[in-house]
Amino acid sequence: xxxxxxxxxxxxxxxxxxxxxxxxxxxxxxxxxxxxxxxxxxxxxxxxxxxxxxxxxxxxxxxxxxxxxxxxxxxxxxxxxxxxxxxxxxxxxxxxxxxxxxxxxxxxxxxxxxxxxxxxxxxxxxxxxxxxxxxxxxxxxxxxxxxxxxxxxxxxxxxxxxxxxxxxxxxxxxxxxxx
Amino acid sequence: xxxxxxxxxxxxxxxxxxxxxxxxxxxxxxxxxxxxxxxxxxxxxxxxxxxxxxxxxxxxxxxxxxxxxxxxxxxxxxxxxxxxxxxxxxxxxxxxxxxxxxxxxxxxxxxxxxxxxxxxxxxxxxx
Numbered sequence: 001x002x003x004x005x006x007x008x009x010x011x012x013x014x015x016x017x018x019x020x021x022x023x024x025x026x027x028x029x030x031x032x033x034x035x036x037x038x039x040x041x042x043x044x045x046x047x048x049x050x051x052x053x054x055x056x057x058x059x060x061x062x063x064x065x066x067x068x069x070x071x072x073x074x075x076x077x078x079x080x081x082x083x084x085x086x087x088x089x090x091x092x093x094x095x096x097x098x099x100x101x102x103x104x105x106x107x108x109x110x111x112x113x114x115x116x117x118x119x120x121x122x123x124x125x126x127x128x129x130x131x132x133x134x135x136x137x138x139x140x141x142x143x144x145x146x147x148x149x150x151x152x153x154x155x156x157x158x159x160x161x162x163x164x165x166x167x168x169x170x171x172x173x174x175x176x177x178x179x
Numbered sequence: 180x181x182x183x184x185x186x187x188x189x190x191x192x193x194x195x196x197x198x199x200x201x202x203x204x205x206x207x208x209x210x211x212x213x214x215x216x217x218x219x220x221x222x223x224x225x226x227x228x229x230x231x232x233x234x235x236x237x238x239x240x241x242x243x244x245x246x247x248x249x250x251x252x253x254x255x256x257x258x259x260x261x262x263x264x265x266x267x268x269x270x271x272x273x274x275x276x277x278x279x280x281x282x283x284x285x286x287x288x289x290x291x292x293x294x295x296x297x298x299x300x301x302x303x304x305x306x
Binding site: 004005006007008009010011012013014015016017018019020021022023024025026027028029030032036037038042044046049050051052053054055056057083085086091092106107116117 | 278279280281282283284292294295296298299300301302
């Protein structure tokens, strides 16, 4: 019986010279449920040189969005976030904060030690609040975790509207639309 | 009742470059009845007891990576006779022993999200 093959995976890929045949598949990925690998069996056949596998995690990451970034702050509803890789590419559907300000990423990896980085970014707020669109990351050491996120109320701005031909002559009434 | 005399056929299967393989061995009598089915040891050897006084077909089937795929010899045993047969197999030149395979490993719930670091294990014989 040939020895088991160990394929080291880095950033989603790995390669190895493998004999044709039928195999059972196992994995070792910190932070994921290693029993969830699919497919669990694989036939390696002549002429087919690429095979894909998936594995699932079971943690829950909650992003609690408020105006001041505290657990008791005013919640912001409708803030959108996306799960990313280290390069900022998004994967999966966006999650949006609910009436309590909570946006939830399900099925994320966690481990007491060595958990992988979870990358995400905010893609929108509710239209009345500022947000930071930068790519950020975290690791989870427990199956559930909450991160406080600040979406400050948009700053109060003073808008002046004057006559273009009579400098500083105020326009008495009217509207300006910023879109 | 006269006890039938018994002989044996010793079959040895040899690969051309060494290694341990198991070969499937079948024995058919002159009536084309299968009188033995088995596999060789790790060293490729099996001893098959047979009732002498008949003509036997010895058929050996090789593992997938070897050729010929199957070979047969006919032997006629004298009473209590012993017959030794050697079969030589080589790597099938038309089927590569192995080929370089690429593996893609991603998160099932975030389609396409690559697993940053981990190991995949492929094991034969456990399915």
